[in-house]
Amino acid sequence: VRVDIAIIGTGPGGVSAAITSKVRNKSILLFGESTLSSKIEKASSILNYPGMPNTSGASLSSAFREHLQALDIIVTEDKVKAVYAMGDYFSIQGASQMYEATSVIIATGANVTKPYEGELEFLGRGVSYCATCDAALYKDREAIVVATSNKEEDEVRFLAEVASKVYYVPTYKGEIDMPPNVEIVEGKPQKILGQLKADTLVLDTKELKAFGIFILRESIAADKLVPGIKFENNSIWVDKNMATSIAGCFACGDVTGKPYQYIKAAGEGNVAALSAVSYVDNIKRNK
Numbered sequence: 001v002r003v004d005i006a007i008i009g010t011g012p013g014g015v016s017a018a019i020t021s022k023v024r025n026k027s028i029l030l031f032g033e034s035t036l037s038s039k040i041e042k043a044s045s046i047l048n049y050p051g052m053p054n055t056s057g058a059s060l061s062s063a064f065r066e067h068l069q070a071l072d073i074i075v076t077e078d079k080v081k082a083v084y085a086m087g088d089y090f091s092i093q094g095a096s097q098m099y100e101a102t103s104v105i106i107a108t109g110a111n112v113t114k115p116y117e118g119e120l121e122f123l124g125r126g127v128s129y130c131a132t133c134d135a136a137l138y139k140d141r142e143a144i145v146v147a148t149s150n151k152e153e154d155e156v157r158f159l160a161e162v163a164s165k166v167y168y169v170p171t172y173k174g175e176i177d178m179p180p181n182v183e184i185v186e187g188k189p190q191k192i193l194g195q196l197k198a199d200t201l202v203l204d205t206k207e208l209k210a211f212g213i214f215i216l217r218e219s220i221a222a223d224k225l226v227p228g229i230k231f232e233n234n235s236i237w238v239d240k241n242m243a244t245s246i247a248g249c250f251a252c253g254d255v256t257g258k259p260y261q262y263i264k265a266a267g268e269g270n271v272a273a274l275s276a277v278s279y280v281d282n283i284k285r286n287k
């Protein structure tokens, strides 16, 4: 099924874009988490959101969730791994399945993580951000997975069903329950090495070797998420209509740059949605 507009991210930008798209009668997919964004939840006191004097992040988040519910908008809890422009539609690779949309709105927030040494050099050549997507390549082979949160554990278990062995390097704390062919390795990743293809992860404790290395983080840099998109000052380049350099792809919120503010993200989400609505209407008219 192809929806009109796919919105990636459940912060104020994505929530606002989803609301406007739905009010404009478009079919939508909203990717993210049903708890919305941790950046909303974490704020202890918010003084500058119109209509909500001195609110808290938890209250704002709950108001957003109520608004989504009132419009029957459900959150698709899948982590988007890549968005491919296919001409008059987009193919969206989730961790568990593929989706299609005529237009896409990127609302994934700011990405502040620094890549490991060698990560970008070997991306697509032994380094990947999606273990479920590439699992089939690991039949009877060994894999290394670095993960920044326990939300990635399902993906690791899935990979372990196919791979002969998985070296799992969690960079977070807590109990981890994995199948017997997953070895949990302690240590801090330092760099990725290889020849034609990456095959070694150097930790501060030891070196691991395998057929390939997965790096599973909470967010993927937007220029890796949408190959070919114009990036400027570590943000997605947009025009006044929140259009990116790719036709049909719009962006809003922290991912388009500073200032990092709720109302800026929500305002841009509204503009991005209205632009996506016109784009979709145009495509339909010309069919």
Ligand SMILES: Cc1cc2nc3c(=O)[nH]c(=O)nc-3n(C[C@H](O)[C@H](O)[C@H](O)COP(=O)(O)OP(=O)(O)OC[C@H]3O[C@@H](n4cnc5c(N)ncnc54)[C@H](O)[C@@H]3O)c2cc1C
Binding pocket: 008, 009, 010, 011, 012, 013, 014, 031, 032, 033, 036, 037, 038, 039, 040, 042, 043, 044, 045, 046, 047, 048, 078, 079, 080, 081, 107, 108, 109, 110, 218, 219, 220, 225, 252, 253, 254, 255, 259, 260, 261, 262, 263, 265
């Ligand atoms: C502690 C704290 C206090 C703050 N206080 C204020 C304040 O008082 N006033 C103010 O205006 N601003 C404040 N901010 C800034 C504000 O949080 C951000 O500007 C705002 O949340 C940005 O919204 P966004 O929609 O762009 O992205 P975010 O809120 O960052 O949300 C992005 C969402 O996208 C999801 N996502 C990312 N990648 C993917 C993917 N590949 N697939 C699926 N989902 C994905 C993430 O999980 C996340 O839920 C504060 C921030 C913090 C951290």
